[in-house]
Amino acid sequence: MPHFTTDDGTRLAYRTLGTGEPLVVLPGGPMRDAAYLGDLGGLSAHRRLIVLDQRGVGGSGAPADPASYRCDRQVADVEALRAHLGLDRIDLLGHSAGAALATLYAAAHPDRIRSLVLVTGGTRAVGIEIPDAEWDAATEVFADQDWYPAAWAALESLGPDTPLPEQSGITMPFAYGRWDDAARAHAADAATQTNWEAASAFYAPGAFDPEATRAALRGLDAPVLVLAGGYDPGPSPARAAEFAACFPHAELVVQPGAGHFPWVDDPGGFVRPVAAFLDPAVATVTVDGVRLAYRVSGPEDAPPVVLVHSRGENGTDWSEIAAALSADRRVYAVDLRGHGLSDHPGHYGFDVFRDELRGFVTALGLVRPAVVGHSMGGAAVCLLAQSEPELMDRLVLEDVPVFFPLDPPRGRAERPEGPLGFDWAVVPATDAQVNEPDPAWRTELAVISRPTLVIGGGTSSHLPQEQLAWMAEEIQDARLVTIKAGHLVHAKRPKQFLAALREFGV
Template structure:
């Protein structure tokens, strides 16, 4: 799959890497080699390019039999694997291409479920088999010329691979990414050759983050974190950490004001927004995400502003890594004392969510019975700390927020009586509190 955002439209975009011809039955380029060369030339007019599990013969990258077999062994525990493996072992070079694809279909999806089977069943009718044979014919490609052309492409490129894909494997996809001047590789977990089928949400988040010029990404602890940035690059940095169920865009109004004098960074926590949704969460994990984010971008020591869950993660961060935090702002953050009464088992609301639901019961359990050491270590925090309380309309116990501010040696409390979402409901007052605090 090829996704391109175009500044200048190509006259014949169906020739792009010869893919659309073979896949959708449009006319065969004459010769195919010229179509590929033309397509590469047109990349100079692209704003960005996304290559999804791309075929790489045009650049001379292939997956050998041993590597393919090793990749296929990732499915060895699946109930259909033995029969599929036996069918593969009797294939010959003369076996028709369509029959080969039908045999290996189960190995091309992360999950061989009803959705994958339906997608595979529809595929044969979408191929022009004559064109496919011509596309893969001997001499159709000039890898050396194609590599040279790709190296001259100045557009940003995303190569998206499936962790379970055998063609290309993640290692070969990395080779392809290295052919471009400005390319990044993203490997979608638990996905095969069709990552948009295996996990549409993960696929959409990765591509959307790449295509949005306002969103940046960084790898932190093996997890892809999306983040937004405002302000001059050489201005003093500040990191904004959102609350549960939110994302970096929720900080926009405050960030735009801070950007007059600060370089503002706002990440999406894992399980939120456009970052990866790994499925395992906790306040300690979010603390580590903040730590690796700050370290990966070489921001520390940095001012950190955390709302709600983001504030709790920031507290744990400054307790574990005081050298990373210069000043700390906690906006209506849970004070990490046992909840009384405890929160009941939550029920997932209907419909799609902008965050990964499994994080909710995990965090509720931690807030019901937090680690007592989290509260005890507040007395050792040396960073100047501002606690912003939302007043009686907030669900956070306000007396506990006052106790939180008192326990931190250089802590202070300000109340803006608007409820839990202080920075969104009263951005001007919240910004004024930040400026008074020295941000």
């Protein structure tokens, strides 16, 4: 485990997880061994996590002066770590009490912050306290759980003289979205991972000057993500929104069904918004309450093009095509709901994706873009062109289903083992619609009035090419081009695919 030495001579340890751009991570507790963070639900797949063990905790040494455990005194430790890493500016993530430390660091060193992520906490730094009555009321969301009566009775027994370790154990059931085996195991480690003497000193009088901190934060130019758990009583989403308002450039994300440790409750639900926020190539927009990630490239004043991926893929699937088109087009490669870094709301279908695309184009203020869709994404583009043809300039449909009922129908697909890059619920939802599609999705092809290019993958595609030819005949102003590449035309034959797009005017 690597170490560095602070200005007061304390030797601190940190661990490194993953690869890529560094993200400095400050644990909470307060003063809990950073091991409880794990890899933050898989965030290490997106960033190189530099996870600090605070003084006196984990692999770090104890300071000569115990008063230096106080939160504001540890700001110098974060600055020493930044200097040790040789970074001019840092992306900084703090959890719970670590978010308070991260906030104080941002206030003291705003020029050193590139981006700031504050996870379920930190509000004390700006003077936002959580009254006991508000905390207690928030726990009622768990009132129907078997464990609640005993946990609530223990909670009512808390008093000002209750030792910190006992307080922690009593409140833990309310700190997770689900008090299941994983949560219990994660909570059980708190007793042995926390330096309780240091925890008592962390919030000692003088640790915070909320008025001065708020004033300093008004000069922070860096983007800030405040992530709250939907079930977290401290801070609640409402208090987290109040916290976010303290920053000039802050975004609030509430993770549904999560508590104080959101990466434990739903790793993917935690990682997606954080990874999207930290990636400078990714932007987000909310459509009907669903947060969609997308990548944009090309001149801002160039004609817009929207690229829509197939089932199981995401906007990065278009990387080569987007790079070529962005020479003279403003290119938007979206992650549809349930895919990539976008939210997984659990409700899917070709018509749902159609409505989402309408909302995406409208929310971004795109004026008559060309829209290119592959397979599932192309079918959604086709449905959008049926309902609102004037929304787009032209459309390209790459090897798309034509919505003839399947005979025989697809059977139930088995989910592959291991993590997926999309929500598996997309598969049964869209398979059901492919088996028994809405007849109007075929019969209304004739209402599409925009110029249309249908690209087929030839006989090696699993889609019947004669149906694509029929589709091209039904649409008023359409032509069919066959590129013998199978279903993945733009991936296997990118030059031919691009040539077809360019000839079509995209």
